[in-house]
Amino acid sequence: MITYEFLQHYWWIIMSLLAGLLVFLMFVQGGQSMLNSLSHKEDEKKLLINAMGRKWEYTFTTLVVFGGAFFASFPLFYSTSFGGAYWAWMIMLFSFVVQAVSYEFQSKPGNIFGPKTYRAMLFLNGVIGTFLLGVIASSFFTGSEFTVGKGNIAGLGTAGPVISQWQNPLMGLELLLNPRNVALGLAILFLARTMASLFFLHRLDHDVLEKRSRKFVLYNGIPFVVFFLIFLIWTLVAEGYAVNPATGEVYMEPMKYLTNFIEMPAVMVLFVLGVLAVLYGIFYTVFNAKFKKGIWFAGAGAVVTVTMLFLVAGFNNTAYYPSSIDPQSSLTIYNSSSSQFTLSVMAG
Template sequence: MIGSLDLATLQKLWWILASVVGSLFLFLTFVQGGQTLIWQLGRTEREKSLIINSIGRKWELTFTTLVLFGGALFAAFPKFYATSFGGAYWVWIAILFTFIVQAVSFEYRKKPNNLFGPTVYEAFLFINGAIGILLIGTAVGTFFTGANFVLDEYNFVKWTTPFRGLEAAQNIFNVSLGLFLVMNARVLGALYLLNNIDFTNMEDFKERTRNAVFTNFIAALPFLLIVLIGLLTMDGFGVNPNTGVVSIVPFKYLKNLVEMPIVLVILLAGLALVIFAVYSAKFLKRESGIWFAGLGTVLVGLAVFFTAGFNNTPFYPSRADLQSSLTIFNASSSHYTLTAMTYVALIIPVVLAYIAYVWKQMDSQKLRPEELEGPEAQENY
C-alpha cells in the first residue's frame, strides 16, 4: 500500500509526521521549563534536588525528540535542512550550544570535583530552558515571517544578511512566539512537577509550584495575544498551485484557518486544554494538569505547523526572493526516499508504545525525597 502512494501524498504525510515530532518536542519542553524553575521554586537543597531529579529522568527524551525532529526534516525535506541550518547559521548554532551544555549538566552537577561547581551547571540548565526555547520559537516564527535567503539554480543557499539568522530576533512576532514557548514550557514544567513529586509534608513547596503554573500562564498571555493577532492579520506567503509562483497574500494565515476549519478546531481545542489544565491545577487543586496541557500543547503545535505548510503555503518563505521560498513540494526528498522512509516510520507506534510503558513503570510511584537522601543517593542527579 505504501509503495503505491503518490509523491504529493507522501510529501503531505511527511509534513504531518515532522509536525507530530515537532509538537511532541514542544510538549516535552516541560523539561526545559522545569530547568528555569529550579532556582525559583527550589528554596532548599532538598527541593532543588527533587525538581532536578524529577525532570532529569526525562531530559533525554526531550533531547532525542529534538534530534529526531532535525533528522526527520533532513531526510524528508533536505532543502529546508540545507537552507535553514546553513543559512540561519547563528540561530541554530546558539540553539545547539544550549543543548550541548544541557547534556552534561544533570549528570555532572552534583558529582564531586566537577570543575565548575553546581551553580554553573544549574545556570547551564537555565540557559538551555530560557534561551534555547526562546530561539527555537524565534526560528519557528520565520515559518510565517520569512527568512533572508536566495537559492541559485543548483539550489545552493545564499544568505542576504551578515547576521545569518539572528536578524529574526528583530521581528516582534518571532520573539513573541519564542517568549510564549518559554512561558508555556514553564507552565508545563510546573504542572509536571506537581504530578511527579510526592509533596507529602511539603505543602508550602507544592503551593509554590501550583502558583507557578498560574503566574507563568498569565505571563504567557500577552505573548500569545501578539502571536495570535499577528497571525490573523499579517500578510502571508502563498503559492499558486498551478504555476508554483509565490506571492504575498493579505491575511494568508487567517485564510488558511478559515479554509482548513479542522486546523482551527485543533488550535482552539489545544488552547482550551491548556487553559483547563491551568484552571484545574490552580483552582481545583488537581495534579493531572500536565496531561491536558501536554495534549493541548501538541495540538497547538500541530495547528502552527499545518498553518505554515498546508493550503498552498510555503512553510519556509524567503523575504529576499519570493521564488526561492520552500514548500513541502519543492523542498522534499524524492519519491523513492519518502517511500522507503514511510516503511521505516511504521515502527513509530512501537517506539511510542515502549516509551509509554516505561514512563508508566517508572512514574507509577511519585518521587519521594527519601529516595534522594538514602544510601542510594549517590546515583541520583
C-alpha cells in the first residue's frame, strides 16, 4: 500500500527534477543576455534569436508547470513564498512575460517600438530572470523571514485568518542582502550563459559565432565555477535546519547539508557525477577545438546536480523552506504538503 510519507517524498522528487530541468532550460535566458556581446552584426543577431526562438517556450512551460505542481503538492509553500517574497517572484515572472511578448512581436509588421526595444526586454529577462531564480532557490538553504500559524488553517469551505505572514516589509527583496543568495544567483546566471554558449556552438553553422561561443564558454564558465563553489562550500559548512522526526521540532544542526550528503550516499554520488559532467562539458569544449557536444554533458549534469541539491534540502529530516526568524514555522515536506488523497490522485 502506498503510504502518505511515500507520496510526500515522491512529489518532492518530482519538484526537484522540475527544478533541475528549469535550470538547464535557462540556457535560453543566458543566450538572451549575450545578444549584443556575442553578435556584432544584424545577421548574427538574427541567427541567435532564431536559434533561441524555437526553445523559449520550453523554459516558459517548465516554469509554469513547476509553479503549478508546487501549488498542488505543497500548497503551504506556494502561499508562503509566492505571497510573502512577492516582489522577488513578481519581478522574475514579469521578466518572463516580456520575454514572451518580445519573441511574439519583435518581427511583426507595424512594430512601433522597433526590434531594439524588444531585444532590450530579452536582455532583461536573461539577466534578471536567471539571477532572481538563483537568489530564491538559495533561500531554501539560508532561510526567509516568515511565520506560520497552523491554528489558522480553516476547515473545508470556510474562511479563516492568514496562515503564513511575511515579516520583512521588502517582501522578498531582502533576499538580495544575503551574500550566499547573491552567490547562487550569480552562479545560475553564469551557468545559463555558459550553457547558451555551448548550445550556440552545437547548433549554429557559422564560423565567426562558433569561435566567439567557444571563448564565451570559458569567459562565463570560470565565474560560474567560482560562485558555485562559494555557495556550495558555504552551505556545506553552515548550520542547517534539522527536524526531529518524533516531535516535528526544528533545530539548528552544524553542517546539516554535508551530513545529508553523507547519510544519503546515492544522492552524494549522483551530485558529484552531475558536477563532473558540467565541468567536463565546459572545459573539454574549451580545450578541444573540434568538440561541439558539450551542451549535452553540461545540460545533463546541471539537471542532476540541481535535482540532488533539492533532495538534500528536503530529505533526511530537513526543513526545505526554513524560517530564519521562527524556526518552528519552517516548512517540511510533511507539514506543508497536500492531503494524501490529493497527492495520490496527482500521482495517477
